[in-house]
Amino acid sequence: MSYISQPCFLDFATAHAVANSFGTPVYVYDQKTLEANAAAVLAFPNAFGLTARYAMKAAPNAAILKLFSNAGLHIDASSGYEVHRAVAAGISADKISLSAQELPVDLGDLIMAGVVFNACSLSQLERFGQLNPGGHVGIRINPGAGSGGNNRTNVGGYSSSFGIWHELIPQIKELLARYKLTAVRIHTHIGSGSDPEVWLKVAEMNFDIVRQFPDVVTLNLGGGYKVGRMPDENSTDLQVIGQPVKEKFEDFSIDTGRKIHLEIEPGSYLVANTCAILSEVQDLASTGADGYDFIKLNTGMTELLRPSIYGAQHLISLLQPKAQKSAKDYIVVGHCCESGDILTPAPGEPELLAPRKLPEASIGDYCVIDGAGAYASAMTPKHYNSYPEAAEVILEASGSARLIRRRQELEDIWANEV
Numbered sequence: 001m002s003y004i005s006q007p008c009f010l011d012f013a014t015a016h017a018v019a020n021s022f023g024t025p026v027y028v029y030d031q032k033t034l035e036a037n038a039a040a041v042l043a044f045p046n047a048f049g050l051t052a053r054y055a056m057k058a059a060p061n062a063a064i065l066k067l068f069s070n071a072g073l074h075i076d077a078s079s080g081y082e083v084h085r086a087v088a089a090g091i092s093a094d095k096i097s098l099s100a101q102e103l104p105v106d107l108g109d110l111i112m113a114g115v116v117f118n119a120c121s122l123s124q125l126e127r128f129g130q131l132n133p134g135g136h137v138g139i140r141i142n143p144g145a146g147s148g149g150n151n152r153t154n155v156g157g158y159s160s161s162f163g164i165w166h167e168l169i170p171q172i173k174e175l176l177a178r179y180k181l182t183a184v185r186i187h188t189h190i191g192s193g194s195d196p197e198v199w200l201k202v203a204e205m206n207f208d209i210v211r212q213f214p215d216v217v218t219l220n221l222g223g224g225y226k227v228g229r230m231p232d233e234n235s236t237d238l239q240v241i242g243q244p245v246k247e248k249f250e251d252f253s254i255d256t257g258r259k260i261h262l263e264i265e266p267g268s269y270l271v272a273n274t275c276a277i278l279s280e281v282q283d284l285a286s287t288g289a290d291g292y293d294f295i296k297l298n299t300g301m302t303e304l305l306r307p308s309i310y311g312a313q314h315l316i317s318l319l320q321p322k323a324q325k326s327a328k329d330y331i332v333v334g335h336c337c338e339s340g341d342i343l344t345p346a347p348g349e350p351e352l353l354a355p356r357k358l359p360e361a362s363i364g365d366y367c368v369i370d371g372a373g374a375y376a377s378a379m380t381p382k383h384y385n386s387y388p389e390a391a392e393v394i395l396e397a398s399g400s401a402r403l404i405r406r407r408q409e410l411e412d413i414w415a416n417e418v
């Protein structure tokens with residue numbers, strides 16, 4: 001794949017101003033795109049009402065949580081710690097739903113505060129019942145199918161541990177009866193992608209489950225809307241996938257008289273293309289005529305791990321004081337002493353290299369990595385090689401950049417050592 005690309009929302013002048021004020025590497029979020037995405041999610045087609053939650057694990061900075069909350073989104077938290085982080089950012093507990101792999105030790109307090117809870121395993125359901133007999137609960141089911149991009153992003157089916165396996169519904173009912181619980185919500189987050197056919201199938205499977213729980217009033221279809229980060233990758237059209245889903249809700253109501261409320265909780269869709277990492281070319285290397293030309297950045301897996309673990313593709317552009325006419329094939333690498341710190345792997349093949357065509361690079365050029373909003377700042381092996389955590393800024397509608405996370409001080413890295 002070779003692109004000579006332009007960054008999505010940074011030009012040389014803006015990049016230069018941000019670099020001068022905040023240094024590099026720095027995450028630059030775009031407020032206009034964040035707001036537009038929130039509006040698109042809140043317009044998801046629905047028959048009997050919608051609650052849209054932001055899956056905050058994608059990018060948990062308080063400034064982003066507040067922006068989305070002000071726009072009307074609620075929050076999906078993936079751990080008890082995320083619940084506390086959202087509350088600390090000013091989100092009220094009753095707007096937070098928790099679906100976690102690990103049950104927080106203070107679950108009882110969180111529920112008392114108004115957090116909505118989805119049991120993601122039989123033992124979670126049992127522990128919830130012991131804490132809160134007679135309570136209302138959501139059940140996360142693994143309906144036996146998923147369509148995530150690969151084994152690491154697939155969150156439904158045999159190879160996924162998320163949720164209660166659909167064949168265990170009798171055991172769920174047994175626990176509901178034992179602790180006098182009411183199942184009011186069914187939750188399935190299976191990473192359904194961008195195909196309306198798949199969404200239709202998912203909605204059908206879900207209603208087969210809802211049918212078996214007469215007190216359920218809400219169906220949560222999770223997140224997992226595919227977002228293209230490269231020009232040749234598809235993105236989900238929420239209006240297109242949502243329409244057949246809406247019709248399923250209407251059909252179910254005609255069949256059963258039950259008007260089910262829809263919840264969705266996208267992460268990637270809301271943030272993936274709202275952020276770019278602004279970095280600098282800090283060195284160049286070549287391995288000769290039969291080898292490769294390398295661009296070495298002052299960023300890498302410490303800010304963006306997805307290429308190293310998924311072979312994820314991100315748009316990479318150079319911003320130069322004077323645009324270069326000649327182009328070259330480059331492998332772009334990060335600054336860690338780790339051979340896997342590669343920003344141009346082959347698509348889906350983190351072990352393989354895929355050169356990109358870029359303008360001839362010089363040390364000191366700005367390099368912009370787009371599509372770095374979701375699972376970027378949130379999911380890094382930060383502190384590897386003792387690089388301090390990068391700063392985060394938000395480009396406001398006015399065009400000025402506001403700091404939303406300071407660059408970490410070096411001493412902070414070892415502050416907890418005793």
Ligand SMILES: *Cc1c(COP(=O)(O)O)cnc(C)c1O
Nearest residue numbers: 055189223224225265266267268
């Ligand atoms: C991660 C997650 C999401 C969001 O997934 P995206 O692929 O980022 O949209 C939604 N719901 C749950 C329960 C999750 O764990």
